[in-house]
Amino acid sequence: MSTAARMQQPELQEEGLVVDGLGKIFPSRDTPTVAVENATFSVAPRQVTILLGPSGCGKSTVLRMIAGLDTPTSGRITLNGEPVIGPNRDRGMVFQGYTSFPWLTVRRNVAYGLRINGDATALAEGAVDHFLDRVGLSRFADAWPHQLSGGMRQRVALARALATTPQLLLMDEPFGALDAETRWQMQELLLDVIRKERMTVVMVTHDVEEALLLADQIIFLSSRPGRVKAVLHPPFKQDAAISTREELRAQPQYGSMEQDILRMMREEAAHG
Ligand SMILES: Nc1ncnc2c1ncn2[C@@H]1O[C@H](COP(=O)(O)OP(=O)(O)OP(=O)(O)O)[C@@H](O)[C@H]1O
Numbered sequence: 252m253s254t255a256a257r258m259q260q261p262e263l264q265e266e267g268l269v270v271d272g273l274g275k276i277f278p279s280r281d282t283p284t285v286a287v288e289n290a291t292f293s294v295a296p297r298q299v300t301i302l303l304g305p306s307g308c309g310k311s312t313v314l315r316m317i318a319g320l321d322t323p324t325s326g327r328i329t330l331n332g333e334p335v336i337g338p339n340r341d342r343g344m345v346f347q348g349y350t351s352f353p354w355l356t357v358r359r360n361v362a363y364g365l366r367i368n369g370d371a372t373a374l375a376e377g378a379v380d381h382f383l384d385r386v387g388l389s390r391f392a393d394a395w396p397h398q399l400s401g402g403m404r405q406r407v408a409l410a411r412a413l414a415t416t417p418q419l420l421l422m423d424e425p426f427g428a429l430d431a432e433t434r435w436q437m438q439e440l441l442l443d444v445i446r447k448e449r450m451t452v453v454m455v456t457h458d459v460e461e462a463l464l465l466a467d468q469i470i471f472l473s474s475r476p477g478r479v480k481a482v483l484h485p486p487f488k489q490d491a492a493i494s495t496r497e498e499l500r501a502q503p504q505y506g507s508m509e510q511d512i513l514r515m516m517r518e519e520a521a522h523g
């Protein structure tokens with residue numbers, strides 16, 4: 252069996268991810284914070300869903316609840332029809348910023364998620380090599396994180412999440428700390444990886460261009476408390492037409508979609 256065949260992700264079933272009437276209130280001594288209110292949306296298998304909205308509107312809170320790292324105050328989340336009640340290896344998470352362990356080599360960083368899941372088999376070792384190759388880091392397998400650029404470190408984080416072969420890849424502004432050029436490279440790399448691995452992704456971003464490049468579906472959240480203000484389906488990724496930023500910008504509908512989203516961002520920022 253080829254490595255690619257062995258490493259195929261356990262795919263999300265047709266039920267996908269369903270977020271139904273989700274709410275989150277953070278208690279406090281004075282006024283509780285209503286972070287998310289009645290958010291409903293679903294994520295189909297092999298689709299990329301982007302959570303977009305103004306700062307503080309509850310994007311990370313929604314993602315953390317999907318990851319099982321936070322508990323909803325109301326509503327429910329199901330994955331393949333099963334309620335999400337805590338973290339599980341069926342969901343892999345890439346956090347914002349610097350997320351590799353400085354005391355482990357690149358290879359050991361990528362293998363880390365497998366080891367905490369108790370999977371140290373030869374197949375798991377194969378997964379490490381496969382995903383290092385996918386993110387273009389094979390040559391750096393024995394390097395230390397301090398020897399890598401910021402973009403390369405985020406590729407380590409991506410490979411680590413992928414190596415656990417999650418059904419759902421969750422990413423919270425994974426490229427937020429990168430300079431503009433590295434960010435474009437990472438977006439194009441991600442597009443390539445999620446196509447080849449047939450991944451289902453939920454990703455938070457502030458960046459409208461990033462959202463339009465990567466998304467099959469954009470869930471636009473209002474200013475706090477986060478409610479679903481709009482659900483958009485950018486047409487650019489259909490039939491695998493787009494793989495670079497230049498191609499995206501050349502699309503006839505690109506300008507008007509970008510303007511619509513920027514206008515919603517401005518309206519919500521004014522209310523926030
Ligand atoms: N653990 C917590 N305890 C109390 N309040 C919290 C907690 N986590 C988040 N909040 C509050 O919930 C609201 C939503 O926060 P969240 O981090 O989800 O926003 P966000 O959309 O991800 O923002 P940003 O774009 O700036 O990352 C904010 O008002 C925040 O202060």
Ligand SMILES: [Mg+2]
Nearest residue numbers: 310311312455
């Ligand atoms: Mg956030």
